[in-house]
Amino acid sequence: MVFCMEKSDLLRHQIINNLMAQRTEKVADAAIIIWEQMATQIILIIGQGGFNSLYERSLFLTQSTFPWLSANSTASPTGQWFADLKKCFEGQSPAQACEANSLLLITFTDILASLIGEQLTTSILRSSWGNSALVGPGKEFKNE
Amino acid sequence: MNRNDNDDTSNASDSGQPGVTSQHKDSLPENYKKYIKRRESTVIASEEAVISREKLATAREEAAHVRENAADLREQTATSREEAAHQRETKAASRENAAHLREGNASSREDAAHLREGDANSREEAANQREGEASSMIYEAETIQAASDDHVTMLQQANAHLVIATIEAQKLAEQVQMAKDQLDHLAHHDALTDLPNRMLLQDRLKQAIELARRQGRQLAVMFMDLDRFKHINDSLGHPVGDQLLQSVAQRLLACVRHSDTISRQGGDEFVLLLSFIEHAEDAALSAQKMLASISQPHHIEGHELHINVSIGISIYPDDGRDAETLIKCADTAMYHAKESGRNNYKFFEQGMNDRAVQRQSIEADLRGALERQEFVLYYQPKINLHSGAIVGVEALIRWRHPERGLILPTQFVSIAEDCGLILPIGRWVLREACLQARIWQQAELPQITVAVNTSALEFRDKDFLANIRATLVETCLEPIHLELELTESLLMQDAESSDSVLHALSDMGIKLAIDDFGTGYSSLSYLRQFPIDTLKIDQSFVNDMTSNADDATIVSAVISMGKSLNKQVIAEGVETSEQSAFLLALHCDEGQGCYFGCAMTAEALTSLLKTGVLLSFTD
Numbered sequence: 102m103v104f105c106m107e108k109s110d111l112l113r114h115q116i117i118n119n120l121m122a123q124r125t126e127k128v129a130d131a132a133i134i135i136w137e138q139m140a141t142q143i144i145l146i147i148g149q150g151g152f153n154s155l156y157e158r159s160l161f162l163t164q165s166t167f168p169w170l171s172a173n174s175t176a177s178p179t180g181q182w183f184a185d186l187k188k189c190f191e192g193q194s195p196a197q198a199c200e201a202n203s204l205l206l207i208t209f210t211d212i213l214a215s216l217i218g219e220q221l222t223t224s225i226l227r228s229s230w231g232n233s234a235l236v237g238p239g240k241e242f243k244n245e
Numbered sequence: 246m247n248r249n250d251n252d253d254t255s256n257a258s259d260s261g262q263p264g265v266t267s268q269h270k271d272s273l274p275e276n277y278k279k280y281i282k283r284r285e286s287t288v289i290a291s292e293e294a295v296i297s298r299e300k301l302a303t304a305r306e307e308a309a310h311v312r313e314n315a316a317d318l319r320e321q322t323a324t325s326r327e328e329a330a331h332q333r334e335t336k337a338a339s340r341e342n343a344a345h346l347r348e349g350n351a352s353s354r355e356d357a358a359h360l361r362e363g364d365a366n367s368r369e370e371a372a373n374q375r376e377g378e379a380s381s382m383i384y385e386a387e388t389i390q391a392a393s394d395d396h397v398t399m400l401q402q403a404n405a406h407l408v409i410a411t412i413e414a415q416k417l418a419e420q421v422q423m424a425k426d427q428l429d430h431l432a433h434h435d436a437l438t439d440l441p442n443r444m445l446l447q448d449r450l451k452q453a454i455e456l457a458r459r460q461g462r463q464l465a466v467m468f469m470d471l472d473r474f475k476h477i478n479d480s481l482g483h484p485v486g487d488q489l490l491q492s493v494a495q496r497l498l499a500c501v502r503h504s505d506t507i508s509r510q511g512g513d514e515f516v517l518l519l520s521f522i523e524h525a526e527d528a529a530l531s532a533q534k535m536l537a538s539i540s541q542p543h544h545i546e547g548h549e550l551h552i553n554v555s556i557g558i559s560i561y562p563d564d565g566r567d568a569e570t571l572i573k574c575a576d577t578a579m580y581h582a583k584e585s586g587r588n589n590y591k592f593f594e595q596g597m598n599d600r601a602v603q604r605q606s607i608e609a610d611l612r613g614a615l616e617r618q619e620f621v622l623y624y625q626p627k628i629n630l631h632s633g634a635i636v637g638v639e640a641l642i643r644w645r646h647p648e649r650g651l652i653l654p655t656q657f658v659s660i661a662e663d664c665g666l667i668l669p670i671g672r673w674v675l676r677e678a679c680l681q682a683r684i685w686q687q688a689e690l691p692q693i694t695v696a697v698n699t700s701a702l703e704f705r706d707k708d709f710l711a712n713i714r715a716t717l718v719e720t721c722l723e724p725i726h727l728e729l730e731l732t733e734s735l736l737m738q739d740a741e742s743s744d745s746v747l748h749a750l751s752d753m754g755i756k757l758a759i760d761d762f763g764t765g766y767s768s769l770s771y772l773r774q775f776p777i778d779t780l781k782i783d784q785s786f787v788n789d790m791t792s793n794a795d796d797a798t799i800v801s802a803v804i805s806m807g808k809s810l811n812k813q814v815i816a817e818g819v820e821t822s823e824q825s826a827f828l829l830a831l832h833c834d835e836g837q838g839c840y841f842g843c844a845m846t847a848e849a850l851t852s853l854l855k856t857g858v859l860l861s862f863t864d
Contacts, residue, residue, distance in 0.1 A: 148405030154412045216411055 113214065113223050117206045120233055121199050129190035132202040133183050139206075139229040140183075143213070146225070156182055159209035167201040169193065435509040437487055438494035446508035446516055450568040453520040457561055464561045465519040465528035468575035469497075469535070472553040472587040474513035479701065479739050481548060488545045489552060496538045500531065516572060525560050525592065532556045532590035540588065553588035555579055564593045577601040608660050610646065615669055619645050622677050623844035626853065627696070627815060627837045630829045635854060637694035637728065639837065640678040641844045642670070662702055671703040672712055679720035679727060681847050686726070690854040694756060696728040701735040705742075710749055717753075724754035730781065732760050733767045740771050751776035758815075763803060773810060780807045784818020784838070791823050804831050 124131035144152050164170050170189050186205075190198035214222040433445035441449070450466065457464045471493065478486030490513065497507045497515060506518040517535075522528055536554060543550040557578025565571040578593040580601070585591065614620060624638040644652040661667040675697050682695040703709055717724055729750065736743045736759070747757060758779035759767075763786055782803050790796040800816065807814035816828050819838030828836055842853065 144401075146401070146404055147408045148401035150402075151405035151408035154405075154409040158412045158416070212412070212415075216408060 111219075113210055113219065113226060114207055116223070116226055116230070117203055117210065120230060121203045121206075123233065124199070125195070128195045128198045128202070129187050132190055132198065133187050135202075135206070135230065136183055136186065139226065142225050142229040146217075153182070155209060155212055158212060159205055162208050163201065163205045166204060167197075170201060170205065438491050438509050440494050440498075440515070441506055441508040443508065443510050443516075446506060446510075446518060447568055449506045449520075450518050450571065453518060454561055454566070454568060454571075457521070458566075463522050463525070463563075465517075465522050465525070465531075466559045466561070466571040466575045467517040467519070467528065467532060467535075467590075468510075468557040468559075468572065468579040469515040469517065469554050470579055470583065471513035471539075472555055472583070474552065475701070476734055477550060477552065479705065479735075480737055481550075482739065485545055485548065485550075489543055489550055492543045492545065493539055493552065493554075496541075497535060500535045500538050516575070522560075525558075525563075528558050528560065529590065529592075532558060536588065536590065555582035555587050556590035557582055557593060558590060559593040573601075574598075580604075604660060607652075607657055608664050611657060611661055611664070611666050614644060614646075615666075615673060619647070620670065620673060621645055621846070622674065622681065623846060624681070624695075624850045625837060625844040626842045626850065627694075627835055628841040630825065630833055630836050634857070635691065635693060636835060637696060638850060639696040639698075639730070639844075640674060640681075641698075642674055643844075658700075662700060667700055667702050668706060671700060672716070674698075675713065676716050676720065679716055679722040682726050683720050683722045684847075685851065685854060686722075688851070690851070691857065692726070693854070694726050694728045696730050696756075696758065698760065699729045699731050699735075701732075704731060704735055704746065705739075710746065713750070713755070714753065725756070728756035728758055728779070730758045730760040733762060733764070736775065737767060737771065740768065744771070744775060747775050747777070758813075761817075763799060777812060779813040779815055781837075782814065782816045782833075784816075787816045787818045787824060787828075787838070788820075791821075791827050797827070800828070800833075801831050804828075804833050808832070 120135060121132075124135075140152055143155075147155070160170060169192065171185070190202065193201070210222055210226065213225075433442060433448075434440065435442045453464050456462075471490075474486065474489070477489060490509075494507070494509065494515070497517065501507055501517060501519070504520055506520070508516050508518070510516050517531070519528055519531060535556065539552060539554045543552065557575045557580065559565060559571045559574035559578060561571055564574040574593040574597075577597045577600075578591045581597050582589050582591040591597075621643050623641045623643050625641060626635045627637040627639065628634070629636050642654050642658075644654075644657055646652050658667065661670055678695045678697050682693070685693065706712075713727075717727065736747070750757060756778045757776060758781055759772075759777055760781050761783040762780045764783045780803060782800055786796045786799050786803075788796075790800045804814045813834050815835035815837055816824075816833050817837050819825055819828065819836040819840045821840055824838075825836055825840055845853070
């Protein structure tokens, strides 16, 4: 079983870890769906350019832990970003891909939260992922 | 009324009966009977009539009752009808009123209708206006919607720009921080080996001393200097030398604990701080470990390089209580390790300081010696072994120290090399020697060649050739009367570069000699290639050649090789007649040594040149 839960008290991190833990098969496909869902919501707010910038930065920062996460197409459209990302994930074991995607998502949302605040970021993630983003009720309070 | 009627009837009956009764009494049986019967019938009939009348009365009473009831009813009805009439009247009045009201109302309604018509007109107008307004509003709404879409797009763009700008700012801040970190790292580390530099070592040493002081512990400082590193650097080039330093740094790092600090002081000097030791012997063990590690061959760019290190050790608090003193003591001990044969270690001893102080004193005095004209040249003759004639002289520097007296070059040349004074001193020697040679020429003394020793630092100096040319021009000495003596190791340090300089010198007409031949490393191919005129056999071979067969063989071989390569061969350090005879027997051309004449002043040599007589040849 793929296990990529990372201990974190932050609700947003828990949402991401929880989300990735649900995907045990076809991790690459699942990861891209997660990204596409989130990208749709975020692009509505910060535009394609803003998303690209955030994504590129996140990828760069995550590469220090997972050097195989390469960015072949700089400043490319979202679809191309994700096609590249999918290729990267497909070249790895499911556990590695899952772990890398969790870190990439966490890095991405960390930066976003630093720009627009934790609450709004978490709200966007919930809009993006719906019920999949639900975590245990007790954990909700940790971000309050 | 009925009752009254009945009463009337009874009264009438009663008025007839008294007659009948009286008759009865008179006509009594038949008449009377008939009468009675008639009366009875009449009574009966009366009774019946009464009964009927009673019935009738009753009926009439009942009827009266009924009629009363009816009357009551009629009264009630009448009352009701009256009430109804009243009501109808009231109603009629009301209706009248209502009619009036309705009329009024109608009028009002007419008015209202008029008003409503007016209103309707107004409303129509308003509707028209509102239609117009609605159209305007739709237009406005559409405009606003379009503006809103534009606004959302602009907000997106603004957000995008803000995000991009913020991330770019983050990147810049990160780069600035990285640059700061790198600068900080560069400020505290050696760029070549990435080891802590002198500044960081000072800092750590001060901290370690403070900690050792508080805990009552010892620490050790080890000053290390690679033996003959310059030879490798000069012969194989700086890139190889740099890689060797990196290799040495790695070896040293592997020998120490994480808590220790190994730093590069510069050049080929390293300092190790052992921040905690139980005993001084711990430092000795570390030193042995490093000596063994460094002496292992280093494989760099296809070369197998061998290098050793000399180590000086100082101990806190015995040898010093501050960083500067401890490093200085370790440095002093390191020099003693060098003097003791290199590739070893020495603990600092207080007596070493005296020599270090003396060295320091010499260095300080050297800096002013040129200006004070304290240097002087001595000349040692070179003799043709066959004729005994003086064919040349070697210029040898002496230092007339105002307090220490005459100091030999072995006591100060290495110090002059270390502190960079060798270049001005070398230039002075060259100029003085050329001037003296010119003086001898002008005095019409025998034509001789004056030889000057050239150090590696001078030879590699970029102004070396230019300085020689200028000196020859200035002193008007023909180049053919100048000879430069160079050591094997100097030439082999960078053979290609040496070849270029040597040819330049040779092209100028200057003679070239290899000094101390046989003690260093020479490549025969280079020896053939270099434009060398003379090989000077080192005196160490000459000293014992009459008693040591090996030395004799070497001297013989060098002479034969020199002859074969068409080079002059001169033996140094000839001190006895046996040695002179032996060399002559081996067909050596020339000799130099105290047997023929020690180094002497220019005046003494002038006299010698004038007389042309050597003591050894007068016997």
